[in-house]
Amino acid sequence: MNKAFTGEHLLPGHLGQFFVILSFGGALLSTLSYYFATVNKNPADRSWHSMGRWGFYINSLSIIGVGVCLFYILYNHYFEYHYAWSYTSKDLPVYYLVSGFWNGQEGGFLLWTFWQAVLGNILIWKAKSWEKPVMTIVSFSQLWLASMLLGIELFGAKIGSSPFLLLRKAIEAPIFSQPNYLSFIKDGQGMNPLLQNYWMVIHPPTLFLGLASVVVPFAYAVAGLWQKKYKEWVVPAIPYALFACMILGTGVVMGSLWAYESLNFGGFWAWDPVENASIFPWLIMVGGLHVLIVYKNSGHSYFTGVFLVLVSFIMVLYQSFLARSGILGETSVHSFVDNGLFWHLVAFILVFLGLVIYLVVTRYKEMPISKKDEETYSREFWMFVGAIFLGLSCFHLVLVTSIPVWNRMFGTKVAPPTDLVGHYNIIQASFAMVITLLTGFSQFLKYKKTDTAKFFISTLVYLLVALLITVPVDYFSGLYKLHLVFQLVMLGAVYSLLVNGKVLIDAFKGKFKLAGSAVAHIGFGLMLAGAIVAAGTRGLVSVNESGTIAIAGFDKSAQGNKISGDSRENVMIYKNEPVKMGDYMVTYAGDSTAEPNHFYKIDYRRYDSKGKMIESFELKPKVQLNDRMGMTSSPDTRHYLTHDLYTHITALPQPKQPAGTDAQAAADHGDENNDKNYDPPIAHEIAVGDTIRFREGYMVLRGLKKETAIQNIPLLANDVAIGAKIDIVSNNKNYTAEPVYMIRGKNVFDFSRNVDDAGLKLRLTKIIPADNKVEITVYQQPENKRPWVVMRALDFPFINLLWSGTLIMILGFLLSIFRRNKEVKVV
Amino acid sequence: MKKSSIIGLVVIAIGIAVIISIYKGASTYGSFTDARTSQSVLRVVGQLDKQKELYYDAAKDANYFSFYVKDKKGEECKVVFRGTEPQDFQKSEQIVLTGQMVSGEFHASEILMKCPSKYTQDKIDVTEAKAKSASI
Numbered sequence: 001m002n003k004a005f006t007g008e009h010l011l012p013g014h015l016g017q018f019f020v021i022l023s024f025g026g027a028l029l030s031t032l033s034y035y036f037a038t039v040n041k042n043p044a045d046r047s048w049h050s051m052g053r054w055g056f057y058i059n060s061l062s063i064i065g066v067g068v069c070l071f072y073i074l075y076n077h078y079f080e081y082h083y084a085w086s087y088t089s090k091d092l093p094v095y096y097l098v099s100g101f102w103n104g105q106e107g108g109f110l111l112w113t114f115w116q117a118v119l120g121n122i123l124i125w126k127a128k129s130w131e132k133p134v135m136t137i138v139s140f141s142q143l144w145l146a147s148m149l150l151g152i153e154l155f156g157a158k159i160g161s162s163p164f165l166l167l168r169k170a171i172e173a174p175i176f177s178q179p180n181y182l183s184f185i186k187d188g189q190g191m192n193p194l195l196q197n198y199w200m201v202i203h204p205p206t207l208f209l210g211l212a213s214v215v216v217p218f219a220y221a222v223a224g225l226w227q228k229k230y231k232e233w234v235v236p237a238i239p240y241a242l243f244a245c246m247i248l249g250t251g252v253v254m255g256s257l258w259a260y261e262s263l264n265f266g267g268f269w270a271w272d273p274v275e276n277a278s279i280f281p282w283l284i285m286v287g288g289l290h291v292l293i294v295y296k297n298s299g300h301s302y303f304t305g306v307f308l309v310l311v312s313f314i315m316v317l318y319q320s321f322l323a324r325s326g327i328l329g330e331t332s333v334h335s336f337v338d339n340g341l342f343w344h345l346v347a348f349i350l351v352f353l354g355l356v357i358y359l360v361v362t363r364y365k366e367m368p369i370s371k372k373d374e375e376t377y378s379r380e381f382w383m384f385v386g387a388i389f390l391g392l393s394c395f396h397l398v399l400v401t402s403i404p405v406w407n408r409m410f411g412t413k414v415a416p417p418t419d420l421v422g423h424y425n426i427i428q429a430s431f432a433m434v435i436t437l438l439t440g441f442s443q444f445l446k447y448k449k450t451d452t453a454k455f456f457i458s459t460l461v462y463l464l465v466a467l468l469i470t471v472p473v474d475y476f477s478g479l480y481k482l483h484l485v486f487q488l489v490m491l492g493a494v495y496s497l498l499v500n501g502k503v504l505i506d507a508f509k510g511k512f513k514l515a516g517s518a519v520a521h522i523g524f525g526l527m528l529a530g531a532i533v534a535a536g537t538r539g540l541v542s543v544n545e546s547g548t549i550a551i552a553g554f555d556k557s558a559q560g561n562k563i564s565g566d567s568r569e570n571v572m573i574y575k576n577e578p579v580k581m582g583d584y585m586v587t588y589a590g591d592s593t594a595e596p597n598h599f600y601k602i603d604y605r606r607y608d609s610k611g612k613m614i615e616s617f618e619l620k621p622k623v624q625l626n627d628r629m630g631m632t633s634s635p636d637t638r639h640y641l642t643h644d645l646y647t648h649i650t651a652l653p654q655p656k657q658p659a660g661t662d663a664q665a666a667a668d669h670g671d672e673n674n675d676k677n678y679d680p681p682i683a684h685e686i687a688v689g690d691t692i693r694f695r696e697g698y699m700v701l702r703g704l705k706k707e708t709a710i711q712n713i714p715l716l717a718n719d720v721a722i723g724a725k726i727d728i729v730s731n732n733k734n735y736t737a738e739p740v741y742m743i744r745g746k747n748v749f750d751f752s753r754n755v756d757d758a759g760l761k762l763r764l765t766k767i768i769p770a771d772n773k774v775e776i777t778v779y780q781q782p783e784n785k786r787p788w789v790v791m792r793a794l795d796f797p798f799i800n801l802l803w804s805g806t807l808i809m810i811l812g813f814l815l816s817i818f819r820r821n822k823e824v825k826v827v
Numbered sequence: 828m829k830k831s832s833i834i835g836l837v838v839i840a841i842g843i844a845v846i847i848s849i850y851k852g853a854s855t856y857g858s859f860t861d862a863r864t865s866q867s868v869l870r871v872v873g874q875l876d877k878q879k880e881l882y883y884d885a886a887k888d889a890n891y892f893s894f895y896v897k898d899k900k901g902e903e904c905k906v907v908f909r910g911t912e913p914q915d916f917q918k919s920e921q922i923v924l925t926g927q928m929v930s931g932e933f934h935a936s937e938i939l940m941k942c943p944s945k946y947t948q949d950k951i952d953v954t955e956a957k958a959k960s961a962s963i
Contacts, residue, residue: 329941330923373830396845417852418868418925568890570911650911790889
């Protein structure tokens with residue numbers, strides 16, 4: 001430490017670390033002050049209150065300071081900082097430097113605490129009489145998040161992890177004993193190519209805003225119980241709950257859009273533990289939101305509402321633990337490895353869990369729990385049932401996703417189900433079916449009491465219509481081949497669409513208040529329908545064997561012992577050799593490089609029955625070849641209104657040569673060394689106009705010409721050089737080549753020509769003046785030496801329903817926020 | 828009976844059903860020996876044997892990839908995967924295979940790799956840096 005190192009920029013790090021500690025201090029001051037302001041019964045004494053505010057302002061400004069320092073370091077490529085070195089490199093464009101910002105765990109926490117600070121400031125502005133207790137909780141949560149960034153050692157335990165850690169402190173290596181070690185570190189590690197996608201610029205901020213916003217309804221619930229204002233907290237909490245649901249849902253779907261566009265597992269949802277964890281809080285919050293509305297309108301289900309809202313925040317903490325503690329190592333593809341924060345994260349959960357349990361236990365007796373049962377034919381009852389099913393759906397996800405946690409807690413060694421995707425699909429679809437049906441028929445019910453006869457008639461009529469629509473949909477989409485439960489989800493989704501469509505029409509006729517929920521339900525129904533059809537009837541385009549392939553996780557025997565990966569989804573294609581796949585003629589037409597990306601041009605053509613081309617386009621899936629991360633492949637997708645054609649490269653010939661060195665050099669110098677890449681040569685004696693046939697086509701000798709110059713080699717006066725002009729047709733593509741024969745003094749040279757795209761090398765090896773013929777020697781590459789790619793192409797029908805459904809759902813939430821916000825009259 | 832108790836019972840029933848279905852579906856982590864004796868689908872945790880050949884010939888079969896894995900008990904077995912070589916495969920420190928034994932070969936339907944290098948790539952570059960500093 002006492003050593004002087006040259007070239008380091010320590011100021012931004014010191015400043016950043018100062019802000020980290022200041023943000024912690026600010027949060028601590030704010031929490032304590034708000035706490036005393038809340039318990040202080042003297043209304044004239046405002047000192048605690050204003051101190052709480054100041055504490056929070058200090059915290060907010062420090063967080064911005066931390067962000068600025070970190071970005072300054074990333075922007076200037078100060079690789080003496082571990083964070084900059086780990087996640088960025090000099091060739092990254094600025095917008096990816098922004099996403100490098102939240103590449104690491106520390107950046108994630110920073111984003112989270114930033115959004116929480118923004119929300120806290122909104123609460124200071126808006127919450128009025130609720131400010132003190134609510135902000136106590138928000139500040140307390142800020143305190144924990146700030147502690148995650150501290151990066152200090154206390155009694156041998158690691159508290160937090162700082163983004164300003166120096167590289168030489170993060171890693172032990174002999175190189176750091178040299179004062180000028182920085183001059184050896186030319187560049188950072190760079191960003192994982194999969195994260196270099198525009199969705200990665202906006203998905204994390206959205207997701208973290210969603211996660212952060214869950215704290216607001218939670219804080220209201222805690223404040224309500226704490227201050228014994230049991231009923232009053234519900235109304236102001238509802239708009240925030242709606243906001244949390246909206247943003248969290250958007251963030252999760254953005255993540256699946258990223259997966260769909262940038263990853264290559266061939267889909268938008270893989271039931272990876274980290275993905276599942278991100279929807280725990282969403283499911284619970286959506287359930288809680290519905291029950292809060294039930295309570296507001298009927299006075300029923302108070303406890304369930306409080307419970308779900310409280311649990312939703314615990315789920316936020318739990319998902320953060322799952323993603324960051326490294327516990328999912330054996331089951332998840334994209335969880336972080338343990339950063340030493342395992343117990344810190346556990347403590348974060350336990351503290352808030354303890355708070356929740358304490359409040360629920362001590363206040364339970366005083367809660368306004370209605371003694372009366374709900375009417376069976378009332379909206380509140382079935383909304384409540386729906387919320388319970390959302391909770392059960394989350395319960396199942398938590399149970400399975402947490403298998404590594406159970407193993408760790410109980411010392412067991414249980415592995416997740418072997419057909420994990422099938423398991424999730426079927427069970428979650430069962431819940432989804434119930435929930436969609438409920439979002440439908442509960443619309444026919446009124447709060448308190450409903451006319452049963454009318455209810456049954458309209459419910460059944462709509463169900464019948466839904467059935468009439470679902471049957472052909474089922475048939476034409478191919479859903480009928482799947483497990484029954486997916487067809488029932490489709491029925492539920494159609495039913496929900498119809499009923500909520502009717503509510504929406506009524507809304508336009510005057511009951512505009514109801515528009516928000518109707519629109520959100522329509523969006524949800526569309527999302528489910530799109531997801532089921534796109535994932536369940538996904539078509540494999542890249543088939544080289546006839547026969548249909550059961551899709552993993554959706555086949556009828558999903559719980560059986562079938563090996564799901566046994567579908568042969570990859571096809572090898574040679575360059576310029578069209579292959580028929582499904583409706584398309586597919587050709588690997590070439591590749592281009594824009595470092596660090598290698599693009600492979602895959603040419604798609606579709607012909608009608610008469611052989612006329614009706615469509616032609618090119619997809620360019622990309623591959624990054626990287627010493628550290630190996631081959632990283634991203635798909636390219638052709639979007640249509642009703643389906644998507646998705647293509648990606650799954651294997652390539654062995655390491656690509658550095659571009660542009662080999663082929664030209666070999667052509668110019670007649671390099672014999674690469675002959676081993678060809679089949680044994682065949683010599684043909686031909687005259688001008690004659691044809692030589694080869695495996696993929698034919699070539700014609702057009703003429704012989706006396707050359708006056710050969711590239712790079714000046715011809716001397718006595719040299720004789722003859723070029724043979726040859727037209728080649730290979731796989732219906734035309735090429736020309738001109739091998740040259742030269743006599744200089746008593747020596748004979750020949751200059752071969754390569755036609756790489758056709759896998760040919762041609763030499764003019766002899767001139768036979770007597771017969772007026774020449775000898776052309778043809779070298780042809782064996783099939784496996786020719787350029788090829790292995791690709792996989794999938795067709796996702798109606799995936800646009802999923803994305804548009806999401807947009808519609810967001811719109812529905814937004815309408816509801818406006819409506820519910822008007823109902824808030826806080827003093 | 829009150830409606831809330833009925834719901835409570837339904838919730839408990841569904842909860843139990845869910846737990847049972849997980850329990851029934853749950854597999855175990857095992858060794859190749861276990862796979863040989865049980866002949867059923869299970870998960871094997873092991874390491875890729877980097878000394879032995881990784882076989883993939885796209886021209887012959889673009890969906891056939893084979894390699895050798897040593898399980899935690901040290902037993903080695905040939906593994907066949909119907910697909911292409913997964914990303915980061917050769918960098919993996921640990922592999923979790925899901926599949927079953929078919930005539931002496933382990934046919935994997937899923938391969939999950941644990942590559943700490945993906946997020947903390949500290950090792951590789953430092954060795955590189957070491958080599959550089961040694962030459963000076």
